[in-house]
Amino acid sequence: MHALGRHLLVELHGCHPDSLKKVDVVRDILVGAARACGATIVDVAFHEFNPFGVSGVVVIAESHLSIHTWPEYRYAAVDIFTCGEAIKPDRAVAYIASRFRCKGPSVVEMKRGLIPGMAGKLAHKVTIDDKLNGAVRDAAQELSLVH
Numbered sequence: 177m178h179a180l181g182r183h184l185l186v187e188l189h190g191c192h193p194d195s196l197k198k199v200d201v202v203r204d205i206l207v208g209a210a211r212a213c214g215a216t217i218v219d220v221a222f223h224e225f226n227p228f229g230v231s232g233v234v235v236i237a238e239s240h241l242s243i244h245t246w247p248e249y250r251y252a253a254v255d256i257f258t259c260g261e262a263i264k265p266d267r268a269v270a271y272i273a274s275r276f277r278c279k280g281p282s283v284v285e286m287k288r289g290l291i292p293g294m295a296g297k298l299a300h301k302v303t304i305d306d307k308l309n310g311a312v313r314d315a316a317q318e319l320s321l322v323h
Contacts (some may be wrong), residue, residue, distance in 0.1 A: 181239060181258055181259040184266075184283055184285050185284045185286070187251075188278040189250065189251055189278065190277075191245075191277060193248070195275070196229075196246070199222050202222060202230040203222045207234055208275070209271040209272045212271040213265055213271075215237070215258065216237035238262075239257040240256075241255070241256050241268060
């Protein structure tokens, strides 16, 4: 089954709590993870909460990496959503887990963008010619046939 993207839901337990508290550290780790998996960084936004905890997102041309930390529980929740086949999100997971000193990350992968009626590989970028030549079906019409 071919999909437009992969969405990794990453649970990081037993992390080093000091690194989870500092917005600069968390930002650097997620930006480094985006680079490690071969993504193209578009924008970066992070916020440090009082008394502690960090939330942030690295927007990439291929989708995003996001995080929320709970230093008091030595825990971080990470989402890595990538489109296309050039990006290696598993490398981002390994990079993040290593930098936060998490020995056993838990990862659940979901396929995103399963388009009804489409067979074979799906291009994550569609051209006007693809649409005009009927290579791309109307997903709303296809979904109505499923229900």
